[in-house]
Amino acid sequence: MRFLDEFRAPDAxxxxxxxxxxxxxxxxxxxxxxxxxxxxMSVYRHGIRRLLPPNVRMLSGPGCPVCVTPxxxxxxAVALARLRHFIVATFGDMMRVPGSSSSLREEKAWGCxxxxxxxxxxxxxxxxxxxTRQVVFLGVGFETTAPTIGAAILEARATHVRxxxxxxxxxxxxxxxxxxxxHPALRIHGFxxxxxxxxxxxxxxxxxxxxxxxxxxxxxxxxxxxxxxGIVMLLQQVVERRAEVEIAYRRVxxxxxxxxxxxxxxxxxxxxxxxxRGLGVLPRSGLCIKPELRDHDAGxxxxxxxxxxxxxxxxxxxxxxxxxxxxxCKLFGKVCTPDDPVGACMVSSEGTCAAAWRYGRDxx
Numbered sequence: 001m002r003f004l005d006e007f008r009a010p011d012a013x014x015x016x017x018x019x020x021x022x023x024x025x026x027x028x029x030x031x032x033x034x035x036x037x038x039x040x041m042s043v044y045r046h047g048i049r050r051l052l053p054p055n056v057r058m059l060s061g062p063g064c065p066v067c068v069t070p071x072x073x074x075x076x077a078v079a080l081a082r083l084r085h086f087i088v089a090t091f092g093d094m095m096r097v098p099g100s101s102s103s104l105r106e107e108k109a110w111g112c113x114x115x116x117x118x119x120x121x122x123x124x125x126x127x128x129x130x131x132t133r134q135v136v137f138l139g140v141g142f143e144t145t146a147p148t149i150g151a152a153i154l155e156a157r158a159t160h161v162r163x164x165x166x167x168x169x170x171x172x173x174x175x176x177x178x179x180x181x182x183h184p185a186l187r188i189h190g191f192x193x194x195x196x197x198x199x200x201x202x203x204x205x206x207x208x209x210x211x212x213x214x215x216x217x218x219x220x221x222x223x224x225x226x227x228x229x230g231i232v233m234l235l236q237q238v239v240e241r242r243a244e245v246e247i248a249y250r251r252v253x254x255x256x257x258x259x260x261x262x263x264x265x266x267x268x269x270x271x272x273x274x275x276x277r278g279l280g281v282l283p284r285s286g287l288c289i290k291p292e293l294r295d296h297d298a299g300x301x302x303x304x305x306x307x308x309x310x311x312x313x314x315x316x317x318x319x320x321x322x323x324x325x326x327x328x329c330k331l332f333g334k335v336c337t338p339d340d341p342v343g344a345c346m347v348s349s350e351g352t353c354a355a356a357w358r359y360g361r362d363x364x
Contacts, residue, residue, distance in 0.1 A: 009225065016228040017051050023235035024053040031057045031187060032234055033322055035177060036194035037064035037350025038222050044359035046224040048231075056235070059186075059322035060355075062176050063194060065141045065169075066093045066348035067320055068276045071308045073140075073169045074099035079303040080136050080167070081112040087130060088114045089123035090138040093348045096341060100309045120152035127156070127164035136298045139168040144196040146170040146287055147261035150268035153289065153296045167298035168289055171274055173197050174205040175285035181213050185323055190216040190234035192227065195249050200265075202257030203245045210243040221249040268293060277344065278317030316343035319352050326356035333357065 024030075034040055040060040043049065049058050062068045078099050081088040088104065095105045095116060108114040113133075117123045120137060127135035139149045149166055156164040173194060180186055193206055198219045206217045216237035220230030229248045237243060247253050265287070274286025289297040310317075314336070315329035326332045326345070336342035338357060345353035 012225055013228060016225065016232055019232050020051075020056070020228065020235060021053050023232065023239055024056050026239045027055070027235065029055045029057070030189040030235070030238055031059060032190045032192060032231065033059040033061045033180065033188050034192040034220075034227075035061040035063040035173060035180075036192070036196065037067070037348065037352075038196065039063065039192055039194065039220065039227065040352050041350060041355045041359075042222050042224070042227060044355040046227070047359075048224070048227055051228075052231070056231070058231075059188075060319070060325075060352040061180060061322050062276060062278060062320040063173070064320075064345070064348050064350040064352070065145070065171065066097060067316065067344040067351050068171065068176075068278065069094075069097070069140050069169050069344070070275045070277045071100050071310060072275060072305075073167070074103075075305050075308055076303065077104060077136075077138055077167060078102050078107055079305045080298065080301065081107045081114050083134075083301075083303065085133045086113070087126060087133055087135045088112070088138065089117045089126055089135060090114065091118075091140065092116045094138055094140060096347045097344045098311060098342065098347075100306055120148045121155070124152045124156055124161060124164050127161050131163060133163060134301075135164050136301075137164070137166050139166040139170050141170055142173055142194070142197050143200045143265070144194075146269065147200060147258075147264045150264040153268050153293055154264070156296055157293065162295060165296045165298040165300075166289065168269075168287060169274075170269065170287035171276065172205075172271070172285050172287065174208070175282045176276060176279060177206070177209060179279050179282055180322065181209065181215055183321065186321070188215060188322075189238060190218070192230045192234070193217050193219040193245075195219060195221050195226075195253060198247075198249070198253045198257065200258050200261045202253070203247060203255045204257075206245045210245050214243045216243045217245045219245070219247045219249050219253050221252065276320075278320035311342050314343040316345040316353070319345050326353040326360075329353070333361065
């Protein structure tokens with residue numbers, strides 16, 4: 001299959017692995033981080049960490065939007081689901097994420113109208129079909145999904161669907177990368193930048209990391225050869241003592257990104273401070289709905305939300321920062337499993353703990 005089989009060729013992979021080892025022999029210890037959940041899953045699936053030389057370390061970062069969504073958001077979503085005449089629509093992963101005392105799956109079991117959808121427009125269709133009820137879509141995602149959320153809001157306004165609103169938890173990846181670079185417990189020598197986000201945003205949002213912090217960045221795809229090529233390019237920059245933003249995913253990503261998607265982001269959202277699980281409140285790292293679109297902002301609904309608490313013993317926050325691996329958590333694989341998750345990192349298909357459980361337990 002074109003654009004797939006050629007990025008899984010064993011001979012090409014072996015050549016890249018040999019090149020990685022040659023480049024690594026010319027530098028000291030280096031730590032690279034991928035900040036995309038799909039990258040994390042691919043790194044584990046293909047056993048890439050086992051192929052790297054001892055002085056090249058790969059960390060997984062906060063690249064899973066479900067994982068970084070804090071309990072405060074989940075608790076508000078649960079509170080909305082409990083209201084009469086409300087329908088909460090969400091992507092599937094959010095159903096099982098534990099909030100402070102409940103989850104959307106539990107609320108559905110108790111009779112609340114919580115529905116899994118596969119697109120924002122499907123949630124909008126539910127609103128059209130139920131004009132006497134308020135439909136709230138849980139807008140969880142990064143720059144990749146935010147334009148689709150924005151498009152649904154613009155469509156609702158244009159077609160006068162007044163019972164559709166979004167509870168926004170959309171977030172921006174670059175501010176999180178800035179926080180990681182500044183973290184005293186981490187020393188990151190390069191980033192594998194997210195491919196999907198970069199399709200929308202291009203490469204300009206990462207320029208400050210290279211320019212101001214001297215951290216090389218490479219936008220990579222998701223197949224084994226994509227990731228290996230990204231590591232090669234990062235090592236090449238380290239060896240040559242330079243820091244730039246490069247693209248190893250040119251079949252999809254351009255420096256300018258997608259102007260139409262970026263225009264929707266500008267029309268619907270504005271940057272705001274946002275709370276990230278594991279990282280706390282990061283300035284201008286979230287996307288809130290503009291005041292002129294307040295009629296489609298579910299934040300306007302007054303609702304009693306329970307006091308937020310975190311799951312005892314869960315190290316999800318430290319895993320998202322790269323401070324710990326899933327295997328460092330005492331709950332991993334014992335109390336916390338995919339069938340009975342304690343933390344969000346075990347729930348999402350892009351979560352680091354879920355990836356480690358599925359592909360990496362032999363690395364313990």
